[in-house]
Amino acid sequence: MNTPDHARLLVHGATGRMGRAVLRLAADTPGLSVVGAVSGSRPPQRVVDGVPQFSASEIGGVPAFDVAIDFSLPEGFDRVLGLCVARGAALVSGTTGLSEGQQQAIDEAAGKVPVLVAANFSLGTAVLSQLVERAARALHGWDCDIVETHHVHKKDAPSGTALVLGESAARGGAQARYASLRAGDVVGEHTVQFTGLGERLELVHRATDRDVFARGALHAARRIAGRPPGRLRLADLLG
Structure with missing residues (x-):
């Protein structure tokens, strides 16, 4: 693996909640420097904290970059994916709600550049996913239930x-059942429960700060830059 000592970062979806967090935390992330920020509308300032600002319609004019972090909307995803392929740069995206056609485009792009698209960039959740698969494989025939709790607006x-997590359980041979709770301002809590005769195993992850997702995306950006083409998971970039 050829990972550069320093990677140039483009932030796409820069004015959203996650985009703002990525920009704020990137300044203190070793091995990364932000070379541009792209938002859907025309930026009121051309440079903010030393970072050049671009509208979505100007994305073709962004400086050279090694990796892009994208937290935008499905309608803006094709644009950044195409740019990464054209520039030979890696893509880390947390954009959700992508269509089947967009998923196919990701697979095609992964033949040319490294791509990571994930619903959750918590490093703890990535480890939890690995543990769930391992537990499902070892506890054959046990019931598997996944309970998730989030804020009332989700x-x-x-x-x-x-x-x-259910897909991880399935890879281990278990069929998960789901329960969802919406309460207060809970950032995110996931419990995976395996139940056998007379015993129960619970694997739990709790996120108490939304910055964990931005930190995870920055970790992924640092690790994915310089890798060969392919579609990666966050778990592939741990350690």
Whole structure:
């Protein structure tokens, strides 16, 4: 693996909640420097904290970059994916709600550049996913239930992360059942429960700060830059 000592970062979806967090935390992330920030509308300032600002319609004019972090909307995803392929740069994206056609485009792009698209960039959740698969494989025949809790404003249920954990359980041979709770301002909590005769195993992850997702995306950006083409998971970039 050829990972550069220093990677140039483009932030796409820079004015969203996650984009703002990525920009704020990137300044203190070793091995990364932000060379541009792209937002859907025309930026009121051309340079903010030393970072050049671009509108979505100007994306073709961004400086050279090694990796892009994208937290935008499905309608803006094709644009950044195409740019990364054209520039030979890696893509780390947390944009959700992508269509089947967009998923196919990701697979095609992964033949040319490294791509990571994930619903959750918590490093702890990535480890949890590995543990769930291992537990499911070892506890053959046990019941598997996934309970997820989020803030009252979250619309989708089960959460994307719960479904990913269910896929991990399935790889281990278990069939997960889901329960969703919406309460208060909970950032995110996932419990995977395996139940056998007379015993129960619970694997739990709790996120108490949304910055964990931005930190995870920055970790992924640092690790994915310089890798060969392919579609990666966050778990592939741990350690």
